[in-house]
Amino acid sequence: MxxxxxxxxxxxxxxxxxxxxxxxxxxxxxxxxxxxxxxxxxxxxxxxxxxxxxxxxxxxxxxxxxxxxxxxxxxxxxxxxxxxxxxxxxxxxxxxxxxxxxxxxxxxxxxxxxxxxxxxxxxxxxxxxxxxxxxxxxxxxxxxNADDEMSRYTRMEKQIMQLAVRSKGYIRPVDLVNRLGVDLRTIRKYMAFLCEKGKFKPVLTQGSSRICRYEYIHSVLDNELW
CATH class of the missing domain: 3.40.960.10 (VSR Endonuclease)
Incomplete structure (x- = not known):
């Protein structure tokens, strides 16, 4: 949006x-x-x-x-x-x-x-x-408050956010599978958690309910945290 x-x-x-x-x-x-x-x-x-x-x-x-x-x-x-x-x-x-x-x-x-x-x-x-x-x-x-903010996230969630920031804000589930070496079900679980925490929002394939990628919600602290 x-x-x-x-x-x-x-x-x-x-x-x-x-x-x-x-x-x-x-x-x-x-x-x-x-x-x-x-x-x-x-x-x-x-x-x-x-x-x-x-x-x-x-x-x-x-x-x-x-x-x-x-x-x-x-x-x-x-x-x-x-x-x-x-x-x-x-x-x-x-x-x-x-x-x-x-x-x-x-x-x-x-x-x-x-x-x-x-x-x-x-x-x-x-x-x-x-x-x-x-x-x-x-x-x-x-x-x-950065340390308190980052304590809300697991190690895997932090890695996912880092990859998204380095990918100019958009990342596909398949990219996370390949880079993190975990299965797709695990990635979907963590992305659901991060969406609930307001760090990502799903982007759907046009005319479908299938998620093709995720958009990272930018933070002013990105450069300071990574």
Whole structure:
């Protein structure tokens, strides 16, 4: 499933969890800039939208609701991601709004969020710069949990994932039989386990229910783990 389908599925899921102002804000607030960030930066890094929350509601220092463009909460860490366009406050025509925005960012950090400001113009003209900066910022937080993550997998499962990464994300059962020296029944068993754990999804032969190969679900930690 590509980005467009996953993005719509992700949005639909979050809409179902909301009502009232929170739902209205999501429908109004998740616009072109936020979608462009998800497609041009987030998707190339992670390959999924797990733990990413659009138009996430927090309270500011006055106790008033405030909606962050995107919040990433993979565990103990929390990142508040704001897409910054070149708006009126940069020209000092709306100084009150600009001052409140800066105070909110400071308060978010007090509340335990790390604030990431992303220039809208870079998303249009140089998304690769934002990709490299986001990866450099996020990977240390993920690597802290890498050992715990990999402890979920058996030695055979790790070998299968390594082979898939080296095969550009797709691998056939027959390839695993030949490279690992085990029978097809064993391979199918392990692939079923890995699909349940969200690391692979089966690709069916066109017009058939037969699995012809498996697609590896990309992780930002692939290069660090193997």
């Amino acid at each position: 590509g980005f467009a389908e996953e993005h719509q599925k992700w949005l639909d899921y979050h809409k179902k969890q909301r009502s009232g102002e929170r739902l209205d804000r999501l429908e109004r607030g998740h616009g072109h800039g936020e979608k462009m960030f998800a497609e041009r930066v987030w998707w190339p890094i992670f390959g999924h939208l797990d733990d990413l929350h659009p138009e996430y509601e927090v309270s500011d220092w006055r106790g008033r609701p405030y909606f962050v463009d995107l919040v990433w909460k993979p565990g103990q860490v929390k990142f508040a991601i704001e897409i910054k366009g070149y708006g009126p406050h940069e020209q000092n025509t709306d100084r009150t709004r600009y001052r409140q925005e800066l105070n909110r960012e400071t308060y978010l950090q007090i509340a335990g969020y790390r604030v990431v400001s992303v220039p809208y113009d870079d998303l249009e003209s140089a998304p690769e710069l934002t990709v490299s900066l986001i990866k450099a910022l996020f990977i240390p937080c993920l690597v802290q």
